[in-house]
Amino acid sequence: MDFAIDENxxxxxxTDARTANLFLNKPVDPQLLTEIYELMKWGPTSMNGCPARIAFVTTPEAKERIMPALVDGNIKRVRSAPVVAIIGMDMEFYHYLPTMYPPAPENKKIFENSEIAAQMTALRNSTLQGAYFIMAARAAGLDCGPMSGFDNVYIDxxxxxxxxxxxxxxxxxxxxDPSRHYPRGPRFKFESVCQVL
Structure with a gap:
């Protein structure tokens, strides 16, 4: 099968990308953070709502502010990382819809009138944008360690x-640090989880 991108x-x-557990003592060029965002922002979101907001934590002092929120298993991971991105979501993203989605500026009212719709849309689409972020970071030559296992209320x-x-x-x-990778986990086969109807 011909893909639009080559095998490398x-x-x-x-296929060769891995979740990073610990990192080498090698800094990340701050310009890369801008370039990653400038690439990931083009991924699709519902009504072009783009609810993701990112806080890049890069200094030891800022990183210490994260530590009390973490489960024990994530502390070493965060400490070793040159950068920790907090992928957030603007729960009132819909205020920007008249600008972000000019074909239907009135769609803002959908979310003004339904907190549940706003929450679900913000979560779903910021998660999508977080996945685009991971792909963009990998394309920039970085490794990623996405994680839950923290106190959201504290971080907020x-x-x-x-x-x-x-x-x-x-x-x-x-x-x-490639020496700190876990063995590669299995993945489901197509026929186990997919249907063609």
């Missing part, structure tokens, strides 16, 4: 107080 790109983005108070942003998940970034 497929390996880098998918510490990093997003006074805003409409809530945390979705954390993603460590850097250059992985």
């Amino acid at each position: 790109a497929r390996k880098r983005l998918f 108070q510490e990093f997003f107080a006074g805003t409409h942003v809530k945390s979705n998940f954390l993603c460590t970034l850097g250059y992985a």
Whole structure:
């Protein structure tokens, strides 16, 4: 089958890519963070709502602010990472819809009138954008360690107080220490989880 990207790109983005557990002591160029965002922002979201908001934690002092929120198993992972991205979601993303989705500016009212619809849309689409973020970071030559296992309320108070942003998940970034990879986990076969109807 012919893909639009070559085999090396497929390996880098998918088949050889691994979740980073610990990182080498190698800094991440701050310009890469801008370039990653500038690539990931083009991924599709519902009504072009783009609810994701990202806080890049890059200093030891800022990283210490994360530590009290983490489960024990994530502390070493976060400490070793040159960058921790807090993938957040603007729960009032819909205020921007008249600009972001000019074909139907009135769609803002859908979410103003339904907190549940707003929450579900913010979560679903910021998660999508988080996946685009991981792919963009891998394309930039970085390794990623996306994680749950933290106190969202604490992170929200510490990093997003006074805003409409809530945390979705954390993603460590850097250059992985390959000696600290776990054995590769299995994946389901097509016929086990897919239907063609």
